[in-house]
Amino acid sequence: MSETQAAGRPALFGWEFAADPYPAYAWLRTHEPVHKTRLPSGVEAWLVTRYADARQTLADPRLSKNPVHHAADEAGRSRTGIPGERSAGLMTHLLNIDPPDHTRLRRLVSKAFTPRRVAQFAPRVQELTDGLIDGFAGRGEADLIHEFAFPLPIYAICDLLGVPREDQDDFRDWAGMMIRHGGGPRGGVARSVKKMRNYLAELIHRKRADLGDDLISGLIRASDHGEHLTEEEAAAMCFVLLFAGFETTVNLIGNGTYALLRNPAERARLQQALADGDEALLDTGIEELLRYDGPVEMATWRYATEPLRIGGAGIAAGDPVLVVLAAADRDPERFACPDRLDLARTDNQHLGYGHGIHYCIGAPLARLEGKAALATLLTRLPDLRLGAAPDDLRWRGGLIMRGLRTLPVEFTPERAGGAKKV
Numbered sequence: 001m002s003e004t005q006a007a008g009r010p011a012l013f014g015w016e017f018a019a020d021p022y023p024a025y026a027w028l029r030t031h032e033p034v035h036k037t038r039l040p041s042g043v044e045a046w047l048v049t050r051y052a053d054a055r056q057t058l059a060d061p062r063l064s065k066n067p068v069h070h071a072a073d074e075a076g077r078s079r080t081g082i083p084g085e086r087s088a089g090l091m092t093h094l095l096n097i098d099p100p101d102h103t104r105l106r107r108l109v110s111k112a113f114t115p116r117r118v119a120q121f122a123p124r125v126q127e128l129t130d131g132l133i134d135g136f137a138g139r140g141e142a143d144l145i146h147e148f149a150f151p152l153p154i155y156a157i158c159d160l161l162g163v164p165r166e167d168q169d170d171f172r173d174w175a176g177m178m179i180r181h182g183g184g185p186r187g188g189v190a191r192s193v194k195k196m197r198n199y200l201a202e203l204i205h206r207k208r209a210d211l212g213d214d215l216i217s218g219l220i221r222a223s224d225h226g227e228h229l230t231e232e233e234a235a236a237m238c239f240v241l242l243f244a245g246f247e248t249t250v251n252l253i254g255n256g257t258y259a260l261l262r263n264p265a266e267r268a269r270l271q272q273a274l275a276d277g278d279e280a281l282l283d284t285g286i287e288e289l290l291r292y293d294g295p296v297e298m299a300t301w302r303y304a305t306e307p308l309r310i311g312g313a314g315i316a317a318g319d320p321v322l323v324v325l326a327a328a329d330r331d332p333e334r335f336a337c338p339d340r341l342d343l344a345r346t347d348n349q350h351l352g353y354g355h356g357i358h359y360c361i362g363a364p365l366a367r368l369e370g371k372a373a374l375a376t377l378l379t380r381l382p383d384l385r386l387g388a389a390p391d392d393l394r395w396r397g398g399l400i401m402r403g404l405r406t407l408p409v410e411f412t413p414e415r416a417g418g419a420k421k422v
């Protein structure tokens with residue numbers, strides 16, 4: 001790398017970067033596509049920014065998901081995970097393990113996420129979506145993150161797991177603590193994770209005596225039929241479903257709505273298609289919103305188990321590697337006019353759900369929730385508009401996730417429509 005390139009390299013990880021990281025990623029893709037950086041936490045990691053390299057890296061078995069391969073921590077403790085968690089065993093989950101354990105555990109939950117099984121949730125997701133909109137439709141304004149995007153996925157995941165309705169508000173509070181303090185003061189996160197862990201252990205115990213049709217009961221059945229699933233692994237599974245399925249979906253709804261409000265022509269096109277009863281644009285549109293400004297900015301941590309090369313860069317054994325999905329999905333080598341939002345885009349094999357053996361298991365549920373949320377908002381609140389200037393909006397500062405702290409909106413209450421009969 002020449003001095004001029006180093007001098008021209010834009011700053012990463014500041015507030016300005018959080019608001020719009022795409023110009024910095026475009027620079028990296030061109031000048032240093034595989035770039036070693038020091039993260040705000042002090043950990044050094046490689047950022048992979050080109051689509052072709054990103055896709056290959058996500059599927060490379062020489063990169064482990066197990067933090068014990070992190071060279072910077074000989075004691076085997078992850079400096080990258082949630083604090084206070086490793087000892088509790090909740091971190092021994094799908095995103096932190098490799099085959100054969102990964103293959104065994106993933107097979108156990110994959111049945112819960114077939115498109116057919118997930119489709120059974122459609123009426124409940126629609127009911128939740130309408131109930132939340134009913135809560136603010138008469139007011140003419142709302143914060144769509146806190147009043148809409150945030151509660152929807154948490155209730156949906158609770159239903160999927162089989163958390164009784166009367167306990168779901170506790171879950172909402174714990175999850176809220178995790179989101180609010182993510183990357184900030186650590187005590188709050190550790191406390192809510194501990195509460196969640198204790199609750200899950202107790203729930204698994206209770207379900208054993210009264211099995212139902214939910215995911216936790218399915219996991220218990222599997223463990224009773226010789227699938228070698230320990231109670232700790234079952235709790236870790238519930239935790240990863242919450243952890244991976246919650247803030248991601250919040251951000252799909254938040255970033256997706258924001259992108260539509262900032263692209264009025266595309267939004268009008270989608271609104272018209274929905275009014276005509278044509279859902280094809282919603283199907284391609286949700287994928288485009290994932291590509292254009294997806295919820296997961298970087299895939300989770302990977303560690304080189306041996307020296308290897310990515311896009312010409314030499315990676316040492318033990319080095320952490322972060323695949324920047326947000327950069328790869330705007331790569332002009334792969335996508336025509338990548339910075340343009342085109343809801344009808346069909347050649348759109350984006351990496352928003354990852355790639356390879358860790359590809360998002362919850363994608364069918366996320367699609368269902370994202371489509372219900374956006375279609376219902378645009379249909380019931382036809383003149384929805386931003387309630388703040390874009391420059392006044394703040395983005396969460398975390399490394400992995402990309403999402404807004406708040407999304408103030410306004411609309412005319414008299415024009416708000418009622419819930420569709422399902």
Ligand code: HEM
Nearest residue numbers: 094095244245248249252299300353354358360361362366
């Ligand atoms: C729009 C919403 C979502 C997005 C963008 C998303 C994105 C992703 C991505 C990028 C990965 C791969 C991470 C990596 O390889 O480092 C992943 C994995 C995963 N996701 Fe999602 N996700 C979403 C929703 C969900 C939901 C709703 C659930 C479950 C309720 C879920 C459960 C999981 C799990 C368990 C994994 C780990 C799979 C494995 O390691 O085998 N996700 N997700």
